Every structure is written in structure tokens, then in C-alpha cells.
Amino acid sequence: MKTVVLFGAGQVGAMLSRLMGTAYRISCFADNYEGKWGTTLAGIPVVSPRESLLCDPDCVCLCVLDAERAGEMEEQVRALGFKGEILRPDALKTFDARAATMRLLAEQIREENIPGDVAELGVFRGDFAALINAAFSDRTIHLFDTFEGFPARDVEIEQAQGLSRAKTGDFKDTAMETVEKRLPYRERAVFHKGYFPDSFDGCTEMTFAFVSVDADLYAPTAAALPRFFDRLSPGGVLLVHDVNSTQFSGAGKAVREFCKERGLLPMPVCDLHGSAVLRKAWRASDC
Numbered sequence: 001m002k003t004v005v006l007f008g009a010g011q012v013g014a015m016l017s018r019l020m021g022t023a024y025r026i027s028c029f030a031d032n033y034e035g036k037w038g039t040t041l042a043g044i045p046v047v048s049p050r051e052s053l054l055c056d057p058d059c060v061c062l063c064v065l066d067a068e069r070a071g072e073m074e075e076q077v078r079a080l081g082f083k084g085e086i087l088r089p090d091a092l093k094t095f096d097a098r099a100a101t102m103r104l105l106a107e108q109i110r111e112e113n114i115p116g117d118v119a120e121l122g123v124f125r126g127d128f129a130a131l132i133n134a135a136f137s138d139r140t141i142h143l144f145d146t147f148e149g150f151p152a153r154d155v156e157i158e159q160a161q162g163l164s165r166a167k168t169g170d171f172k173d174t175a176m177e178t179v180e181k182r183l184p185y186r187e188r189a190v191f192h193k194g195y196f197p198d199s200f201d202g203c204t205e206m207t208f209a210f211v212s213v214d215a216d217l218y219a220p221t222a223a224a225l226p227r228f229f230d231r232l233s234p235g236g237v238l239l240v241h242d243v244n245s246t247q248f249s250g251a252g253k254a255v256r257e258f259c260k261e262r263g264l265l266p267m268p269v270c271d272l273h274g275s276a277v278l279r280k281a282w283r284a285s286d287c
């Protein structure tokens with residue numbers, strides 16, 4: 001077993017500490033920010049880069065996705081005298097646990113004949129919507145977004161509650177028409193352009209098997225959870241993004257509040273932004 005120091009006590013580091021396999025024993029996090037020294041992240045102590053090398057680790061893992069920043073960190077570690085193996089988490093740009101979870105759920109939903117359409121709230125340029133559309137090629141997909149970025153009224157709530165640094169119009173660089181062209185089964189798509197939850201007004205009779213909630217902010221997430229959850233088929237799923245995000249804390253707040261009210265426990269997904277699965281109870285009599 002190799003001992004490893006995780007360099008970078010941020011969101012990527014926290015996720016990597018959970019993804020590390022049995023071949024590695026994590027000794028600590030190293031971080032350049034003094035304010036983090038003496039604290040813990042995911043139950044692991046955070047120390048200075050110099051102190052982290054005192055235990056003579058076999059490897060140092062650079063917990064950043066930016067190649068330039070990773071290069072600087074490698075230079076720093078080498079300058080401190082580390083001669084061992086350097087690990088770079090480049091695979092995180094290739095593999096995505098959220099997409100994998102969604103595809104596995106799609107297979108299960110198909111095998112179990114769980115009825116309903118699929119949907120996404122928070123589409124932006126349609127990256128994830130295109131994957132959902134491909135995985136659920138035989139289902140209608142409902143796509144909800146302003147397609148004009150974050151609405152001012154939601155951003156006001158973020159600012160008032162200190163939930164994120166979101167700005168009105170962030171993510172506005174998109175268009176419904178370009179999203180539509182990206183969808184492999186675009187004939188299955190129904191667009192609901194506008195402010196959510198107003199855009200949900202005509203959808204109250206629908207049934208869903210799978211919904212991706214990825215609006216980043218507190219207000220639309222809090223509005224989406226009861227609306228979609230109450231319209232899930234038994235065994236249907238909400239996959240909520242950013243539940244453990246340090247950048248957008250409102251999504252996690254909305255999920256915690258909703259789960260407390262409904263007596264649910266979110267199932268965590270180990271992707272970069274900490275998604276979670278909320279599942280409607282499965283009725284054994286339907287088997």
C-alpha cells in the first residue's frame with residue numbers, strides 16, 4: 001500500500017479523498033492557505049505542504065483540474081525535496097460519476113418498466129440533457145430553463161442569504177435552438193422556456209421516471225423538489241446536482257430542507273459537485 005498526500009484541500013481534494021482505492025493510504029491534505037492548517041477535510045487533517053512531506057509519502061496527488069495550477073504545485077513539491085511519484089487526477093475530466101449514475105438508473109428504469117417522462121431543470125447548453133436524451137431515447141424529455149441565465153429574483157435571495165456569488169444573467173450564453181441541435185433524439189424534446197416554477201404551470205398532470213435538477217440556486221431547487229418528486233412514478237428518481245458544492249450552497253440547503261420535511265435520506269454521488277439521488281418508494285406489489 002502506498003502512502004499519499006493530497007495537495008489541495010478544496011472540492012476536488014474532498015472528492016478525491018473519497019475516490020481513493022485500497023492501494024493508497026491517505027496521510028493528510030496539504031494546502032498553501034494557512035487558514036486551513038490544523039483543520040480537517042472529510043475527516044483528514046490539513047497541514048502545510050512542508051509538514052505534509054515529513055511523513056515521507058510515496059506519492060503526492062495534485063488535487064486541481066487546472067493544468068497550469070497543477071504544474072505550479074508540482075514545482076513547489078519538488079522544490080521542497082519530494083522525489084516520489086506525482087499523481088494528477090486527469091481522469092476526472094474524462095470520467096463523470098454523475099453521468100454514470102444517470103446511465104445506470106436509465107438501465108434500471110427500463111428493466112423495471114418504471115413509467116414516465118424524463119426532465120431536466122437547468123439545461124444551459126444541453127451538455128447533460130444530451131446524455132439524458134441518449135440514455136432515455138424512447139422517452140419524452142422536458143427541458144426547463146430561462147435560456148437567459150440566472151433570474152434576478154433568485155440571485156437576490158442568494159445574496160441576501162449569502163448562499164453563493166451568483167450574478168444575474170450567469171449562464172445566459174446559450175439558446176434553445178442550439179440546445180435542440182445537440183440532442184440525439186430531438187423529436188422527443190419539449191422545451192419549457194421561462195422562469196421556473198412558472199414554466200411548470202402546464203405540467204401538473206405529468207408523470208416522471210427520471211429528473212435532473214441542476215439550477216445551482218436555492219429558490220428554483222426548492223421549488224423543483226416537491227413539484228417533481230410528487231409526480232415521480234414509484235421507483236422514479238431525482239438526481240440533484242451541487243448538493244455538496246462549496247460554490248453553490250443553496251442546492252444543498254434546499255435538498256436538506258425538503259428531505260427533512262419528507263423523511264427522506266439523499267443518496268450521495270461521488271462526482272465533483274456532490275450530486276445526490278432522491279428516490280420515490282418502490283412498491284413491491286408492482287414487481
Ligand SMILES: C[S@@+](CC[C@H](N)C(=O)[O-])C[C@H]1O[C@@H](n2cnc3c(N)ncnc32)[C@H](O)[C@@H]1O
Nearest residue numbers: 122123124127128145146149171196214215220
Ligand atoms: C449550471 S447550469 C445547468 C448546466 C447543465 N445542467 C449541464 O450539466 O450542462 C444552471 C442553469 O439553471 C438555469 N436556472 C437557474 N434558475 C432558474 C430558474 N428559476 N428558472 C429557469 N432556469 C433557471 C440557468 O439559466 C442555467 O442555465
